[in-house]
Amino acid sequence: MSPPALSRFPVPELKDLPDDLRARILEVQDKAGFVPNVFLTLAHRPAEWRAFMAYHDALLLKEGGSLSKGEREMIVVATSGANHCLYCVVAHGAILRVYEKKPLLADQVAINHRKADITPRQRAMLDFAMKVCTASHEVEEADFAALRGHGFSDEDAWDIAAITAFFGLSNRMANVMGMRPNDEFFLMGRVPRPPRPATA
Amino acid sequence: MSPPALSRFPVPELKDLPDDLRARILEVQDKAGFVPNVFLTLAHRPAEWRAFMAYHDALLLKEGGSLSKGEREMIVVATSGANHCLYCVVAHGAILRVYEKKPLLADQVAINHRKADITPRQRAMLDFAMKVCTASHEVEEADFAALRGHGFSDEDAWDIAAITAFFGLSNRMANVMGMRPNDEFFLMGRVPRPPRPATA
Amino acid sequence: MSPPALSRFPVPELKDLPDDLRARILEVQDKAGFVPNVFLTLAHRPAEWRAFMAYHDALLLKEGGSLSKGEREMIVVATSGANHCLYCVVAHGAILRVYEKKPLLADQVAINHRKADITPRQRAMLDFAMKVCTASHEVEEADFAALRGHGFSDEDAWDIAAITAFFGLSNRMANVMGMRPNDEFFLMGRVPRPPRPATA
């Protein structure tokens, strides 16, 4: 039996990709031990792939601001749950567990962030993200004020909104493509990381 | 009285922007006769600006596929209406009127695409876009089949979904920022274009 | 090619209408320069037409109360947007622009009244109208108190509710009939009014 498809659309082989895509993908593979399917499935459209990755990096790899890497992933997981995006909940849930070293956190945030083991500040962050995700036209001054009450600057608010908005794009593409999460993600951060084989 | 703010966030001056942003903005200004506010307001974050514009161009300036430029704008206007995004409905409504040379079309599509003067094929395109916009997790084979029944390929389906997803991002950012549409957009495509002054 | 239908139902000719309907319609035509389609399409049922116009006049032509004519039209445009009624958004958007002499206002109110260039008092008025439009069973004392905080009397609250309720009727009829807005409305109030030809 053939393995389940990664995407409803054609998935290119690594060898057929433009050099810049292949280089980035090999770098990720080297770091993670596997290639997350989003890198291959979106590569069907190299121009969109480049913009997607540039946007991703601008938001998630950004220095500065008061959002930790784990908090950025909380935003991804909570809003991807609201959008019922299997790929993003599973993949970013894994990253969230790894960053926060809390094996239970991702499931909590994905199912109901109100019940998660997070700080009141993180709760306010996720409340704002969920409003941007589901009713952005109702965002108003009071929402920024609530964030400020927890020490978030307006630049932090931009970060929260932008991460939410970007993964809203990602969620919709993954849902339409039927993007399948790598099996590796389901267990990542739930058990101690297996030792990586030495590379000569 | 000072003019209304273009954005809740700081809006950079053209002279303070990185060269690549300034060059693109001047090019747009030269072509359109004014600088659409999205270019200035998003430039508060140059890295995100670059990714946003690259994504935009990959989807809206793309050659090939069966979606005309006007049809791509129909998708933007219909889904931005569903997201209650003032900037995108007004700005892309203007572009839609210009492309399609139908002064009534943008209002029809924004308010209720079922009542718009469009072809059955365009209706199917917008039905798919609206599903991606509001319930992407329910998109299934039957939705692709419906598109095929109107001559759309699966690559066209990707285009429709990607435009919808990208403007979902844009709508959320514009709503959070309170991005104000330029006054010029409200009238564009409704009346014959005024002659441009000669530039020496 | 024949012009698009004004309504899914038969549209009577002016000459075939009862005298009182024809007289009113001619009066409107003389004042506006054209006959808004609602007058002709609803005239398919003269008894309903008479009640509709009497209700309309009782609410929109009423003297007294603190709602200006422009504010009454704001209510119509905002709630008709919520009901996705093409005819009413376009026709009353035009009247709103004319009354308020603000060419951008109708689009703002129709798409997201929270982003419109209106006063806090007008914002409270539209918040109340939107609640009557979408969840009237939840209207309670607190909603009246909020209006009073902006100087509205309870009689004003009745006016806001009644205009909303009446146009909810109008929106539903226009949606079911597929009532088409006159082309003239789309541009009204966006550009200076063309001079009317002298009538001898």
Next chain:
Amino acid sequence: MSPPALSRFPVPELKDLPDDLRARILEVQDKAGFVPNVFLTLAHRPAEWRAFMAYHDALLLKEGGSLSKGEREMIVVATSGANHCLYCVVAHGAILRVYEKKPLLADQVAINHRKADITPRQRAMLDFAMKVCTASHEVEEADFAALRGHGFSDEDAWDIAAITAFFGLSNRMANVMGMRPNDEFFLMGRVPRPPRPATA
């Protein structure tokens, strides 16, 4: 203890009303044995009262068409249930029981018309009414075709839509006013009608 208020707004006394309102109200009282509160509470605004009653009579007293009087009341009860309007569910539920001589029907229709003891034709009628009530912008040719399949003409469709739309207005006004149903309605049509006292 004073009796509960009939309305949040002032309720005029019969003797203070314009002659035409008083005459109609006395006529209703003579026929029904009491004055339904809608007649008194709306009479706070005589001009609106006249339009309301004219509209009501045009729809509910109309001769012709294939909708029986009982069927028209079914539409009122089902859609008023969807709008959570206490006055209209109770008052028109009473009238429905009286017309159809089925003491259980009104509760069935108000709570879930899918479980009511009605014909498939009446079910189709109520499905159309509920769509006009909750999502009129989605009404399309297929909805008219479904009605035709049960023998309804397009004129009948207008009747169903107009009754729904008019009572949507009525529901919103009653909800905002807090209009209280007369105690008499709750029992009407549930038990044999008590003999009326002879009038000399």
Next chain:
Amino acid sequence: MSPPALSRFPVPELKDLPDDLRARILEVQDKAGFVPNVFLTLAHRPAEWRAFMAYHDALLLKEGGSLSKGEREMIVVATSGANHCLYCVVAHGAILRVYEKKPLLADQVAINHRKADITPRQRAMLDFAMKVCTASHEVEEADFAALRGHGFSDEDAWDIAAITAFFGLSNRMANVMGMRPNDEFFLMGRVPRPPRPATA
């Protein structure tokens, strides 16, 4: 013509039921004068019937706590209205009328509890129940605090939630089965109780 079915599923005859079910049912019949259909229709599955009745009795027959029997029925009627459950609204509406000796109360609570003749404390109780019914994942400390402000203990909150949750189960089963309310319920508590025939 055969009478309408009590349920989409087979309804056992009393004589064919296990002894414990028959005994309880006869007891109810003796007390109420008829067998409420829920007892017979659920008896198609005796094991589930026993658990259902045990749960019912634990919640509705419980001694202690500050909820009166009438208040427990208010919760059932309001939430069953939200779930559009014909059987539960009608049957428990009858019981509510009998307990509270208010013939109008059940219809008020079922259609819109905000307009019912209840105390502010009962209003708070029903607001909490409705939140448990429609959005239990959003229940938080503030909801318990609101109840405490009206003198409810946290144990009372459990009672309100448990009654709501249990009848949510009951509503779903009755809706799926198409459980028909006994004709007797529709009139119970609306008119003085008829004298029971003496049993020799």
Next chain:
Amino acid sequence: MSPPALSRFPVPELKDLPDDLRARILEVQDKAGFVPNVFLTLAHRPAEWRAFMAYHDALLLKEGGSLSKGEREMIVVATSGANHCLYCVVAHGAILRVYEKKPLLADQVAINHRKADITPRQRAMLDFAMKVCTASHEVEEADFAALRGHGFSDEDAWDIAAITAFFGLSNRMANVMGMRPNDEFFLMGRVPRPPRPATA
């Protein structure tokens, strides 16, 4: 730091429980290696606990019918996801993984059952369950017919509905109590089961 609370309500100690509760709980502990929190948190109310467990057993331990144990858990996980119930998604997700020996299945079903690795028959089963969960009043003959098309009997439909309805009760109680899933559940069925220590 004290461990997080298992419930907003008092949680009894095993030694203080009635004998029948303690016996069942010790039996579960012996089998599972730990006591699932639902057993302790609900034991605050022994009468309700007994009814709850009897209902649970009648549905999930029942012999006969065409639903496998794994399929019953799929229903629990999918509908608990829709109700945002952390406890039930996590606990029954674990059981589902164990029964089906598919470590990915529970996350798939909880987030979007349309993307899960299940058969078309299981998809139909979950579609029916989700309708019972979210809109049971709209369940009609066509829904039963769809199940029959996949080989489900009407008795199977009762099973699907009853499991959905019972866990709707459970979800609401767990959400209101803030019931915390045992840490053990998060990993169960994701990795090979650790050897149990021999008991003498």
